[in-house]
Amino acid sequence: MIQEEPRPHPRKPRRGDLPIATIAELAGVSPPTVSKVLNGRRGVGEQTRQRVEALLRDHGYRRRQTTGAAPCVEVVIPQMLSSIAMPVLRGVHEVADAHDHTVGFTDVDRLVSAGQPWAEQLLARQPAAVITVFSLVSAEDGERFAADGIPLVTIDPIGALYPTPAVGSNNWSGALSATRHLLDLGHRRIGLLTGPVRDLSARARVDGFRAALDYAGVPFVESLERRGEYTFEEGRDLGAQLLARPDPPTAVVCGDDLQAMGVYAAARDAGLRIPDDLSVVGFDDVEQAAWLAPPLTTVRQPFAEIGATAARLALAMADGRALDQERYELGTTLIVRGSTAPPPARG
Incomplete structure (x- = not known):
């Protein structure tokens, strides 16, 4: 470590x-x-x-003296204990270990909170490659790593970082399948909680949600959309706003599972039962999603496979091989559990 x-x-x-x-x-x-x-x-x-x-x-360069230690792939993570970090690290380790590389990680939360730069320590260590699960990576960061000859691969960045390659999941199709599931159950007033509007993945999920409504001929109701961060607190507060409307939604599609957990709390505070009175769908399928009561219907992102893909790309670049595309998207899977059901009958 x-x-x-x-x-x-x-x-x-x-x-x-x-x-x-x-x-x-x-x-x-x-x-x-x-x-x-x-x-x-x-x-x-x-x-x-x-x-x-x-x-x-x-x-005027001086060659580094080798110590016999295995080269290292560094993974930059904003929160080491987040529900996403461990499966990503498992995927990276599986690939790196097969290529006789070690894996290290840097939790950048403290550095960012203190206003300190996060890249300098990595550049000083000169790892074989760097993989970031960190939204604040910029195109300038990519140029700095490229100038030092250190391959950089990003996982789900906020925006395009060309030519730095990015790996993620197909957020559009994931949101499309989640919304279609609710439409197939008979829901027509569907609320939407989104992630940060600056985030490419959040925008893709909104587009997938709206595409599903368009295909079904159901109008998009802007007043049923709320934008926020991917946190429990945002899900609770924004969900409460939707449920307090005179014409509340019968279902809510959430930007991630943390928001969905917040909606569970908002529904409980409003005296509503899930799924009898309100259906809820999340996004990510973190481990805790299956522990909720009822278990959460959600869109599974293959985080371990995403980490493995990022590692394969990083090591290919370290070997001097050119990549054939800028962004790599992996498929998502809708996991149907107990949080979704047909809408309540109106008396």
């Missing part, structure tokens, strides 16, 4: 008078190949290695 420490004193630079990307261009290779040579890693032909080493020497 990698422990966070106070920001270290500036290290003596290994970098010379040209960025790694320029060294790579001069050598006719990729930046990850230069990084391999600079860090003493395997997987580079002898003639290529000699050509790159000569350029590195000419431009």
Whole structure:
């Protein structure tokens, strides 16, 4: 495990008078190949290695002394104990271990809360690759890692980070299937809780929700939509707003399972029973979703497979292989449990 420490004193630079990307261009290779040579890693032909080493020497770089330790794939996570972190790490570890790499993680919550930069410690450690499950990654961050020859792969970023590759699930089809399920049960007044509007995945889920209504010929009612964060508290408060309306929804599609848990609390406070009076659908299928009473109908994201896919992409880049696309989307699965039923009969 990698422990966070106070920001270290500036290290003596290994970098010379040209960025790694320029060294790579001069050598006719990729930046990850230069990084391999600079860090003493395997997987580079002898003639290529000699050509790159000569350029590195000419431009003032010092090759890192190898210690025999296995190269490391670092995973950047905002909350280590979140319900998403562990399955992602399991997926990354499965792939990394098969390629004789170790896996480390950095929980960036404390750094971000303190207003400190999160990337410097990773750049100083020079890992074999970095995978982020962290929404605050920017295109500039991607450029910094590329300049140091460190492959970076993001999981479900807020926006497009081209050319940094991203891995996620098909949020549009997940929301579509969740909403169709409610429509098939007979619901027509369906509330919607969304995630942050800046988030690409949140927007895709809204689009999938609205597409399902369009296909069914059911008008979208803007007053039944509430936008918030992916938290229990937001689900409780926004759900209470919907349920307090004179014409409340008979079902609610939530942006994630935490919001859905909040809606459970709002329904309980309003004296409503799930699913007799209100149907609820979540998104993610975190472990706790099956423990609720009643168990939550939700859209399952394959987090372990997402982590494994990100690891395969990162290691491919570390080997100097080009990727064939910018974003990789994995399929979702609707898990039907006890929180959804036909709408109550109106007397």
